Amino acid sequence: MSAHPLVEIKGLKVYFPLAHGEVVRAVDGVDLRIHAGEAVGLVGESGSGKSTLARALLRLLPLTAGEVWFDGRPLHRLPEREMRPLRAQMQIVFQDPMASLNPRMRVGAILAEPLEVHRIARGRQAWEQAGRLLERVGLSREHLHRYPHEFSGGQRQRICIARAIATQPRLLVADEPTSALDLSIRAQIHRLLRELQEELNMAILFVTHDLHAVRQVCSRVEVMYLGKIVECAPVQRLFTEPAHPYTRTLLDAVLEPMPSQARRPRRLPTGDAPTATRVPTGCRFHTRCPIAQERCREEEPELREVGKGHRAACFYPLSGGTG
Ligand SMILES: Nc1ncnc2c1ncn2[C@@H]1O[C@H](COP(=O)(O)OP(=O)(O)OP(=O)(O)O)[C@@H](O)[C@H]1O
Ligand SMILES: [Mg+2]
Structure with a gap:
């Protein structure tokens, strides 16, 4: 892996002002790195800001704040004329x-x-x-x-x-490329992406709801919740030792227990589901978090190391140490 990443996003914000004065904070302060040839998954529920982040990275959307560097070049301040040749190096595939x-x-x-x-x-x-x-x-x-x-x-x-x-291209952004396809076809497309990534030494940002798909395509995962990255980890580690309670609930929803097992998947509390126009104070997940404490309502946790290559934005991570 080379020292300077292919993509480096710093403090990225993408806000959409609405007519009646509200603001959608679709991407709300994201730092993200993608190394050359690396396949990174971006997961999270609908509306968490995945597509907005992906499009902003390719400068298909105006940035509200922050920086996007591609191969050492500041995309956030390049005029369109200088963007054009770079566009050949960054491509996108849609759903x-x-x-x-x-x-x-x-x-x-x-x-x-x-x-x-x-x-x-x-x-x-x-x-x-x-x-x-x-x-x-x-x-x-x-x-x-x-x-x-x-x-x-x-x-x-x-x-x-x-x-x-x-x-x-040196970067392929794939935004839910297999969500509209039959299950039997998905794995074939995932295999193709993986092969291309290896053969062409092409980085992939693979946006999906499907955690199984991430396992087939990616070596690292970033988990997004309401405009922020709340956890990132090597794929295997995310599955076996998720640190953020949000990641845990995402995993519980897909890793169905055997019928004989007593353990039942935890369901996310549905009551007060926040939106990107009404982001909770403190930890933005606290209104749905099964283990939230007083501190979580008041302070916003930063991403911090909980293991090798593993970071989580939680005061009380489920693995890798305590708050
Ligand atoms: N052009 C826009 N104007 C206003 N709001 C927008 C716009 N584009 C996206 N949003 C809002 O920004 C938030 C993030 O949307 P985004 O499409 O990035 O989410 P997503 O994680 O890709 O969701 P999905 O999994 O459904 O594709 C949502 O609340 C969405 O309604
Ligand atoms: Mg999307």
């Missing part, structure tokens, strides 16, 4: 492949486009390269002449991935 493929373009033309835009190849050569990209993602050269509607959902997502890797 709905049909919505991100032009239905009137043949697959060959769809794949040739980024090659031409970024002046990597033109004409026949671009088409040739497009064929190789298709083969690389598990499709075939004959598919160059077909239209997006002629493919299944999984195949379409492969096309989107092929388009994203056309420019050999």
Whole structure:
């Protein structure tokens, strides 16, 4: 791992002012690093700010505050003209492949486009390269002449991935890339992402609700709650020794106990579910936390080390020491 990270986010805030004076604090002070070639998962409930963070990192959204560094360059203050060449190095794949493929373009033309835009190849050569990209993602050269509607959902997502890797990006952001796909197809796409990450030494920021998917694709996980990172850890460690009570409840929801076991999954208290317009004081999770103390209502915990490569923003972490 090189000393300076591929991506370094510092104190990032992305706020959306609403018409009636309220403000959505979608991303509310995030620090995050991604090293070259590293696959990082970003998990959290719906509305926690994952997509906003991912888009802000690619500068697809204006930043309210903070810094985003990519390969040592300050994206937060680059003019768009200087962003353009960098865009080839950072690509994104979205949840709905049909919505991100032009239905009137043949697959060959769809794949040739980024090659031409970024002046990597033109004409026949671009088409040739497009064929190789298709083969690389598990499709075939004959598919160059077909239209997006002629493919299944999984195949379409492969096309989107092929388009994203056309420019050999150093960072791929995948925002729920398999959430819309059948369960049986998901694992195949996850395997493909993992292979590409290794072969191309490409970093991945993999945004998902699906903790199992994270295990298939990533080596490290960041857990987000109401605009903040509340825990980050190597994947295995997060599963076996979660330190933040929020992570614990996320895990309990997916790691169903055996029917014979007495232990029942803990459910998150539903009552007073806060939103990004009404972020609780102190620890923002305290209103739903099963072990919250007085201190949690008053003070906001910072991320701190609870183990090797493992940090949690909790005064009373479940593993790795006490508050
Ligand atoms: N353009 C916008 N204007 C106002 N509020 C927004 C906008 N985009 C996102 N939000 C709000 O910001 C918060 C974070 O949204 P975001 O889409 O980043 O969450 P997410 O973690 O990606 O959720 P999901 O898992 O459902 O995709 C939510 O409260 C959302 O309603
Ligand atoms: Mg999202």
